[in-house]
Amino acid sequence: VWDFIKNNGFFGMIIPRRYGGLEFSAHLHSAVVTKLSSRSVVAAVTVMVPNSLGPGELLLHYGTEKQKDHYLPRLASGQDIPCFALTEPGAGSDAANGQSRGIVCKGMWDNEEIIGIRLTFNKRYITLAPVAGIVGLAFRLEDPDHMLGEVEDIGITCALLPRETPGMIIGSRHDPMGVPFQNGPISGEDVFVPLDYIIGGTDGAGNGWRMLMESLAAGRSISLPSQSLGAAELATRATSAYASVREQFGMPIAKFEGIRERLARIAGHTYFMNAARRLAFGAVDAGEKPSVISAIVKAYLTEGSRVCINDAMDIHAGAAICRGPSNIYTRPFNAIPVGITVEGANILTRSLIIFGQGVIRCHPFVLKEMEAAKTGDVRSFDQAFFGHIGHISKNIIRALLLGLSNGGIASSPVNGFEARYYRGINRFSAAFALISDVALGTLGDALKRKEYLSGRLSDAFSWMFLATAALKHFYDNGRPESERAMLDWTCTHAINEIETALLGVLANLPNRFASRVTKILTFPFGSRYSPLTDSQIDAVAEAITTNIEARNAVTAEIFIPGPDDPGLGALEHVFSRTLAAGPARNKLDQARREGKLAEDNVIAMTNDAVKEGILSEAEKTLIEEVEQLREAIIQVSDFDQVTYDQLK
Structure with a gap:
């Protein structure tokens, strides 16, 4: 596998062809990672890390020509094989305050005294470090003897x-x-x-630090969101099949409402995760550096993956607990905390980064006010301030009118069933803008320490x-009927999350007078949206268990092995044969219910x-074939003691 990855250039997907790379678009890059992760988390991580934030990305944008010519063909x-060493025992999410140091000094190199850097560092959690041939290292550079200039604390620096x-x-x-996957520590003293x-x-x-921040968005928009989608699509594909072929109390478990609720949640999450991934890599391919969007898709898609895998585990039950060749969930389940934690822990991304960074970057006046105040430019500040007013x-006017009409007077680019969702988002966009300004105006700099409020504002913004x-x-796909149930589930769920988050902000703003006035302006009639209905949940569950077009649409990006594969491949084969036998099985069940056949096992009843x-x-014959396949697919692995002791 390692040779295949190297020989086919998958370590160089982001590297231009002139250096021997594949020069893939963000779209292609994402497609590779998604498909790999649906089959092997280890393979996906191994391929995606060199193509994310690291030596290759940094060299492309900031390396000297000599560095590019030397390293990029080798990468x-x-x-x-590259790795990038940033995280330390005392600096995880707070990576800018790492303790790794480099001192500019003289030393011997190739039997010659030169000016160089003496490094001391202790890094951990570095993916590919155990096999890396080149290490990207982040450290704080200091020049106490002024060998490079007048500045002593030069700042965070990256070296190879x-x-x-x-x-x-x-x-x-x-x-x-x-x-x-390969992951380990790197350290050195007086190197x-x-x-x-x-x-x-x-x-x-x-x-x-500028290099890292400018380059982080592209990789974070692609790697972990794509890996998360692969796991979610795997859960959708496998669980819809398993629930259709696994029977309890004489019928498929996909007919039980408790199971259908989980099936709908898996498919609904998978649908919006894919949509968000596509919008994010589309921004990257358009030349943007979508820092806020990248934070959203990293946090909310990895969380979505957790929901999908956990729900899939619940439906597969014992079959998902017992490890073995037929259990496709062991690795994805164990890998969930990795995606949640790396590239910015989700807890801090939600509570500090998304709104805290977005409100400054996206607001039409706040950044201008801050810059004018910093420079003392009174005229620019006045322009920005009165523009802000x-x-x-x-x-205020927009939020009130849209609140009174519940978005009814808002515009929509389409006239179909989804028009109400366009209007709902427009309505809440106005409410979000006003509530954000009220939070900023009443809390000022203290808002960044109000993580409960910031987290709720992040939720509202992210779900919009x-x-x-x-x-x-949905629109780009031609508004297909097969995707309607998934879109309906997604938008209803999202709008409820938005409304809950904004009402939560208003309920907890310290300035109660401002809170009450703002609530009247944005929610004049209180909560207006209902949660998901049973029929909406049923529609999604039915779509992914009976509608082949819908099921294929929501799982189009993954790898589906052949029928001899003991995991997903075997499940797919049983599922397809179960669908083929459906009409015959329905006749058999109908005859049993009408008393034409005595209650017995399925094989005995087919003979009668x-x-x-x-x-x-x-x-x-077809029903008997399906029963044999069904019996085989629900089996789990067992091991003798010697084999069990060798399991890893």
């Missing part, structure tokens, strides 16, 4: 260290929840390297994005049904 071919760098300790492995190891040369000194006034992505996805002329011999 593209897999000759050098070959594996064989003297003094660097590398090769040990962590064990991330038993999912055996001396030349200045030209800095990415971008000496001009890149102190620019490491006008903006709030317009939002996710619903918008789903509507765009042929004698009574209820079934043909061909129908009997």
